[in-house]
Amino acid sequence: MKFLRSLFILILVFSPVTLANQLPASSVYHFDSAWMNQNSQTREIVELRGEARLVAFIYTYCEHTCPLIISKIKDVLHSLPRDLATRMPVTLITLDPVRDTPDQMKAYLLKNSLNEKQWEILTDNKEDIRVLSNLFGVKYKAMSKDELAHSNVITLLDADGVILSQLRGLNEDKKSLIDKIISSF
Amino acid sequence: MVRFYLLISQKLVSPIKNRRVQMKRVIFLYFGLWVSQVVVLSDLFASEATTTTQVHAGMVRIDGGSYQPLYKENGKARNVTVEPFFLDQFQVTNREFLLFVEQYPKWRANQVSPIFADQGYLSHLDSRSVSKQDNQPVTYVSWYAAMAYCKAQGKSLPSTEQWEFAAQANDISPLGIKSAKFKRKILDWYAKPATDPLPDVHDTEVNYWGVYGMHGVVWEQVSDFNSALVTGESRGDSALDKQLFCGSGATQAADPGDYAAFMRYALRSSYAAEYTLATMGFRCVKDR
Numbered sequence: 001m002k003f004l005r006s007l008f009i010l011i012l013v014f015s016p017v018t019l020a021n022q023l024p025a026s027s028v029y030h031f032d033s034a035w036m037n038q039n040s041q042t043r044e045i046v047e048l049r050g051e052a053r054l055v056a057f058i059y060t061y062c063e064h065t066c067p068l069i070i071s072k073i074k075d076v077l078h079s080l081p082r083d084l085a086t087r088m089p090v091t092l093i094t095l096d097p098v099r100d101t102p103d104q105m106k107a108y109l110l111k112n113s114l115n116e117k118q119w120e121i122l123t124d125n126k127e128d129i130r131v132l133s134n135l136f137g138v139k140y141k142a143m144s145k146d147e148l149a150h151s152n153v154i155t156l157l158d159a160d161g162v163i164l165s166q167l168r169g170l171n172e173d174k175k176s177l178i179d180k181i182i183s184s185f
Numbered sequence: 186m187v188r189f190y191l192l193i194s195q196k197l198v199s200p201i202k203n204r205r206v207q208m209k210r211v212i213f214l215y216f217g218l219w220v221s222q223v224v225v226l227s228d229l230f231a232s233e234a235t236t237t238t239q240v241h242a243g244m245v246r247i248d249g250g251s252y253q254p255l256y257k258e259n260g261k262a263r264n265v266t267v268e269p270f271f272l273d274q275f276q277v278t279n280r281e282f283l284l285f286v287e288q289y290p291k292w293r294a295n296q297v298s299p300i301f302a303d304q305g306y307l308s309h310l311d312s313r314s315v316s317k318q319d320n321q322p323v324t325y326v327s328w329y330a331a332m333a334y335c336k337a338q339g340k341s342l343p344s345t346e347q348w349e350f351a352a353q354a355n356d357i358s359p360l361g362i363k364s365a366k367f368k369r370k371i372l373d374w375y376a377k378p379a380t381d382p383l384p385d386v387h388d389t390e391v392n393y394w395g396v397y398g399m400h401g402v403v404w405e406q407v408s409d410f411n412s413a414l415v416t417g418e419s420r421g422d423s424a425l426d427k428q429l430f431c432g433s434g435a436t437q438a439a440d441p442g443d444y445a446a447f448m449r450y451a452l453r454s455s456y457a458a459e460y461t462l463a464t465m466g467f468r469c470v471k472d473r
Contacts, residue, residue: 030298127341134458141412
């Protein structure tokens, strides 16, 4: 009896841990893949787990909508309480792994004064980028040598990689996204 | 080569006049044999080199060429250059896909994550006997699963351009699609009810390249289906949708007569990567 009781207590103590380790069914972090950031460091996708974050797809030589995506994200961050605004991680995924080398990505962060403690750009092979874009419902297509048409989507992931909210289109009202961010912390 | 041997043999059979001429002929013969050996050997090496780099089992080489995508850009029909690539001769079969699933348990029907496949995933394989379906094209497979399958074989899914380029061929020409008769035939295939049982992948029509069943069997996955930018998101999140709305569709198309291409385009643009369809299969490519 005593043995059973201690077993029961053991299960009680350890099960929350195992539950927490298991990714939720709808987490995008189920996509086993290794990415590379602007400092040429490998980033397994599960390493993004642990904090809620904003994610957007860009390419660094983009002249039309990408700067708008970046300024929209900045705009969203500025509307957050001060501690959140400087802490909320932002992950950008390049849509052009050929031209966006780590050096190029690093230069882009510098040029746009995006703090590396908060902002990160990731690249990978073109197949993995296709898979990830589909997980976020992002469409894109190379139009010419210098232009890539793509959906403008800003996504809020929770700490486990589940999509909580998406701003689809740059004219969308940011309020619902901001409310979701605040309530997720 | 042949002429060279004839020359030598003629010289040899002609009567020998004196010792000096005989010596000359022997030297000439040795020299000839040496040259021919070098030629034959270098031929052998050359053919070996091409076979090791350019042949993949079950795949055929599609010579590159120019391809006109369905949609114009800025009002102009455009040509895209397709580099040579290797394409699976046959669609991936149920048996092949089951082997993959055994090796990669995360793609089993009872283990697959719901973000990678909807509930229909591989649902055809538990209802009927598998053996009869062994060589039929695998269907009820999501785009994510198809990508993972090709990756596991060291291949990938064809791009839209690669697939469409290879699909332009009829049985006698790489550009069979120019023939009205062939276009008609494809449409007749498309009009067949989808309830018909699927054929074995080997019992399908073969095209100019040696690829089987490109039309009239199942729809096929492409790696970049989400580059078809016709979306419901008409509020400006895609830069392109004005050009791609239904209303302007036919006027923007490079070949408005190619209805079958419209149908494929429409399917891709309304597809999502986790969907599994009874009529959607796939095959893989290698770029080299």
